[in-house]
Amino acid sequence: MSEGGVVQLELTFLGTGSALPSATRNHTCIALRLDAAVWLFDVGEGSQHQLMKSANIRIGKIEKIFLTHLHGDHVFGLPGLLCTMTNAVGGGNNREEESAAVSEEGSESATTTTSSKRPPLQIYGPSGTRKYVRNSLKSSYSRLGLDYLVHELLLNSDEATKTEEGEAHPNELQGTDLIIDTTTNSWSVFEDERCSVIASPLTHTVPSIGFVVTERPAAGKLNIDLAKPILERHKDVIASQLKIKNPMSLLAKVKAGNTVSLPDGTVILSPSDVVGPPRPGRKVVVLGDTSDNELIVPFCSDADVIVHEATNAKLSSDLRTTEEEVEKTTKDHGHSTPQMAGSFAKRCGAKSLVLTHFSQRYKGDKDEASLSVMREIRDLAVREFGCDNVTTAYDFYVHDVPRRK
Ligand SMILES: [Zn+2]
Numbered sequence: 001m002s003e004g005g006v007v008q009l010e011l012t013f014l015g016t017g018s019a020l021p022s023a024t025r026n027h028t029c030i031a032l033r034l035d036a037a038v039w040l041f042d043v044g045e046g047s048q049h050q051l052m053k054s055a056n057i058r059i060g061k062i063e064k065i066f067l068t069h070l071h072g073d074h075v076f077g078l079p080g081l082l083c084t085m086t087n088a089v090g091g092g093n094n095r096e097e098e099s100a101a102v103s104e105e106g107s108e109s110a111t112t113t114t115s116s117k118r119p120p121l122q123i124y125g126p127s128g129t130r131k132y133v134r135n136s137l138k139s140s141y142s143r144l145g146l147d148y149l150v151h152e153l154l155l156n157s158d159e160a161t162k163t164e165e166g167e168a169h170p171n172e173l174q175g176t177d178l179i180i181d182t183t184t185n186s187w188s189v190f191e192d193e194r195c196s197v198i199a200s201p202l203t204h205t206v207p208s209i210g211f212v213v214t215e216r217p218a219a220g221k222l223n224i225d226l227a228k229p230i231l232e233r234h235k236d237v238i239a240s241q242l243k244i245k246n247p248m249s250l251l252a253k254v255k256a257g258n259t260v261s262l263p264d265g266t267v268i269l270s271p272s273d274v275v276g277p278p279r280p281g282r283k284v285v286v287l288g289d290t291s292d293n294e295l296i297v298p299f300c301s302d303a304d305v306i307v308h309e310a311t312n313a314k315l316s317s318d319l320r321t322t323e324e325e326v327e328k329t330t331k332d333h334g335h336s337t338p339q340m341a342g343s344f345a346k347r348c349g350a351k352s353l354v355l356t357h358f359s360q361r362y363k364g365d366k367d368e369a370s371l372s373v374m375r376e377i378r379d380l381a382v383r384e385f386g387c388d389n390v391t392t393a394y395d396f397y398v399h400d401v402p403r404r405k
């Protein structure tokens, strides 16, 4: 159990369009902020420009990148972003400071950039991710100012990609091959003191993945009004036997779950007396393109937020087609309708649903006509979800995930 967990957990939608971008929607890219750290989910073309325009995401703070699948609208922005990150290490996202990272000259200057002390960038994706990143960087003679490694999430049918001697990119470290656990149909992708990440395959026209980020439970609230007088009463013995002058400095220790006791074992303050029950961690689900997400359902229960694609919809103005026909065509292309997303959120008992990855027909600007279409799309999802907490994402939309009580 972490002492404080993550304080600020929020999603920023940097791109909300599907295969064809438009003037009002960039290709898919979602940033998850865990306090200062940033994780990206997909990096469609132009994502680095969106990052530069974003008010709350700093390129230099990106620690991990998760790719849901290798369709171009989800990955074409990755090589350019990696080159830009070369000069953004340290958190700056000032374009002047990061000049020419991917120009011919920039690539040369990047070659001479001394490798930073920051940890290597971790990239996760399906089979083929390692080669895609390696080949695009090598073919463009790009050198990075930071190291990276690619962890591939492999299905049983995937062959592990062997890296031959001298084949890796100069900045590439050895990543891992994560083989799917066929009893649970999932990958245990990653865990640290803040959270864990589980992934599961989705049905799409190519291998696609959904990611579930679960925050660790946070320590309960410390009742200072109860704890302070107890420590105050024992300040003399704390000073003489524990050699601690300020007894209040022990509050953090108690909040973290430690008992304050004297060398002879006498307990002065126990966390169970002054600290409330642990607060459950939040759960964020980000799905790649999908027409069927049955396998990931067991991992998404009680999610705080589900990010689900809703590529096509039957609008009231579409007089020549029916909901059934639109759903069939959408599924045939490996995608979902708002109703399918709403139904999934309901099955998971989710608290909120964010729709994204819209067809270029559905504009992301603030014109009343565009907003009216998006309201209609939202209503279709609400109808199936049975919950009003549905948002149709637009570029730069920020979705806060409030802490659980
Ligand atoms: Zn897509």
Ligand SMILES: [Zn+2]
Residues within 6 Å of the ligand: 069, 071, 204, 289
């Ligand atoms: Zn796709």
